[in-house]
Amino acid sequence: MEPDLFTAAAEDRQEKDPSSSPLAVRMRPRTLDEVVGQQHLLKPGSPLRRLVGEGNGGPAGPSSVILWGPPGIGKTTLAYVVSKATNKRFVELSAITAGVKEVRAVIEGARRATGGYGKETVLFLDEIHRFSKAQQDSLLPAVENRWVTLIAATTENPYFSIISPLLSRSLLLTLESLTDDDLSGLLRRALTDERGLGGAVTLPEEAEAHLLRIAGGDARRALTALEAAAGAALSKQEQEISLRTLEETVDRAAVKYDRDGDQHYDVASALIKSIRGSDVDAALHYLARMIEAGEDPRFIGRRLMISASEDIGLADPTALPTAVAAAQAVAMIGFPEAALILSHATIALALAPKSNAATLAISAAQEDVRNGLAGPVPAHLRDGHYKGAAKLGHAQGYVYPHDVPGGIAAQQYAPDAVRDKHYYRPTRYGAEARYADVVERVRERLGRTAGDGTGPSAG
Structure with a gap:
C-alpha cells in the first residue's frame, strides 16, 4: 500500500474524534492564511x-518546490496546505526510510490516480538531502512530466546537497526561523481553538515565556510541550498551566534569563569576563545558561568574535579565526548542534593566552585623531598615479620596501604630529612575544624614537 499520510479514512477518523490526533496535527493550518510566520x-x-491557485489565471507555477530551513518551522505544513488548497492527494515520504522503489511506487500511483479519476498528487519528500544522486535522479521524470507536484524539504544547503538538474527545475524557497511572536500567536490559538484545547486551560505569562525558550523556534516542540503540560494540569484538576507544572512535564527547569532585560546583558558580560579571566569552567557555565534560556546562537557567536580580538589578539592569532568559524557555523546549523560549536570556541578562547594590546593600540590612535593629531600625509606617501602629481612632489622620493635588503625602508610614514607615537605595545604572552621582538627591530630600523610615553600600556 502506498504511503499516503492523509487518506480519506484517516481524515474521517480525525473529524469524528479530533482528540485522537496530537495537538500539533490538529492545529495544522488548513489555508495559507493560517500559516504562522514565513x-x-x-x-x-x-x-x-x-x-x-490564488490570483489571476488559476493554479500555476513550477511542478517542483524545494523548501529550505531549520526543523519545526512549517515545511510539512506548507506542503499539506498546498495539497488541501488544490484538492490534490498528499503523499509523504522520508528520505531516511524510503528508496527508489518507494519513490517509483508513489509516482506510478500518482499516474494511475490522474488517469483513473483525475486526482493529481502532491509528493512531499522530507530530508531530500539524504537521498543519493541516483535516488534524486529517479525523481526527474515525474517532475519533468508533471506526474506529481514535488515539494521537497531540506535542512541542508540545497546548492551542496541537491543535484543540479533537480535544482534547476525547482523553485527554491528559503524558510525563516519562527520568532517568539509567531510561536506565541500559535500557542494562543491552540489554547482557545476548538481544534486545539478549546479553552480548557490557560497559560500564564511566566509559563509561556519558559515554553517559548524550550521550543527554540520549533512549532512542533512548542505544541507538543503545551499538550503534555495541559494534560498534566487537567489531571490535577487545574485550569491554569503553572510554571511548576510545565517544568515537571518537560523535565526542564526555567532559567532566570530575559533576552531583552538585565539578565541578558549580565550573563553575556559574565561569559566574556570569565573568558578574559581564563576560567574555562565559569565560561562554560554562563554559556550553558544562555543556551538553556534560548539565547540566539548568533548573538553568542558575535560576542565570541569580539572577545577574540579584544582580549586575546596576537597572543593567539588562531583565536579570531576560531571564533569567526564558530559564528558562521552556528548561523548555518542552529541548536541543538550549535551548542557543541559554541563550547568548542569558548574553551579555546578561555584557555588562550591573553593580550589587550591591539585593543589599547586602536583606542589610543583614535583618541589622538579625535584630539586633532592628524596632520598631512607625508608627500612621498601620497598618490602619484595622476597627471601633475610629480609637479606637486607627490610620491617623489618614495622608497619601495621590496627593493631594500630586509624589506624595511627607513623613511617617514606617519604624519609629523604623531611620528614618534608608539600605539602598539605588544605583551610577552603567547605568540605575541614574537611580535614584540619584531616591532622593536622594525622601529629601530625606521629610526623611530622610544616614543613620547603617551602611548597605551598593555600592562
Whole structure:
C-alpha cells in the first residue's frame, strides 16, 4: 500500500474524534492564511499563492518546490496546505526510510490516480538531502512530466546537497526561523481553538515565556510541550498551566534569563569576563545558561568574535579565526548542534593566552585623531598615479620596501604630529612575544624614537 499520510479514512477518523490526533496535527493550518510566520513567502502574488491557485489565471507555477530551513518551522505544513488548497492527494515520504522503489511506487500511483479519476498528487519528500544522486535522479521524470507536484524539504544547503538538474527545475524557497511572536500567536490559538484545547486551560505569562525558550523556534516542540503540560494540569484538576507544572512535564527547569532585560546583558558580560579571566569552567557555565534560556546562537557567536580580538589578539592569532568559524557555523546549523560549536570556541578562547594590546593600540590612535593629531600625509606617501602629481612632489622620493635588503625602508610614514607615537605595545604572552621582538627591530630600523610615553600600556 502506498504511503499516503492523509487518506480519506484517516481524515474521517480525525473529524469524528479530533482528540485522537496530537495537538500539533490538529492545529495544522488548513489555508495559507493560517500559516504562522514565513510572511515573506505569503505575500499576494507570491509563488506559493500562485501554486495554490490564488490570483489571476488559476493554479500555476513550477511542478517542483524545494523548501529550505531549520526543523519545526512549517515545511510539512506548507506542503499539506498546498495539497488541501488544490484538492490534490498528499503523499509523504522520508528520505531516511524510503528508496527508489518507494519513490517509483508513489509516482506510478500518482499516474494511475490522474488517469483513473483525475486526482493529481502532491509528493512531499522530507530530508531530500539524504537521498543519493541516483535516488534524486529517479525523481526527474515525474517532475519533468508533471506526474506529481514535488515539494521537497531540506535542512541542508540545497546548492551542496541537491543535484543540479533537480535544482534547476525547482523553485527554491528559503524558510525563516519562527520568532517568539509567531510561536506565541500559535500557542494562543491552540489554547482557545476548538481544534486545539478549546479553552480548557490557560497559560500564564511566566509559563509561556519558559515554553517559548524550550521550543527554540520549533512549532512542533512548542505544541507538543503545551499538550503534555495541559494534560498534566487537567489531571490535577487545574485550569491554569503553572510554571511548576510545565517544568515537571518537560523535565526542564526555567532559567532566570530575559533576552531583552538585565539578565541578558549580565550573563553575556559574565561569559566574556570569565573568558578574559581564563576560567574555562565559569565560561562554560554562563554559556550553558544562555543556551538553556534560548539565547540566539548568533548573538553568542558575535560576542565570541569580539572577545577574540579584544582580549586575546596576537597572543593567539588562531583565536579570531576560531571564533569567526564558530559564528558562521552556528548561523548555518542552529541548536541543538550549535551548542557543541559554541563550547568548542569558548574553551579555546578561555584557555588562550591573553593580550589587550591591539585593543589599547586602536583606542589610543583614535583618541589622538579625535584630539586633532592628524596632520598631512607625508608627500612621498601620497598618490602619484595622476597627471601633475610629480609637479606637486607627490610620491617623489618614495622608497619601495621590496627593493631594500630586509624589506624595511627607513623613511617617514606617519604624519609629523604623531611620528614618534608608539600605539602598539605588544605583551610577552603567547605568540605575541614574537611580535614584540619584531616591532622593536622594525622601529629601530625606521629610526623611530622610544616614543613620547603617551602611548597605551598593555600592562
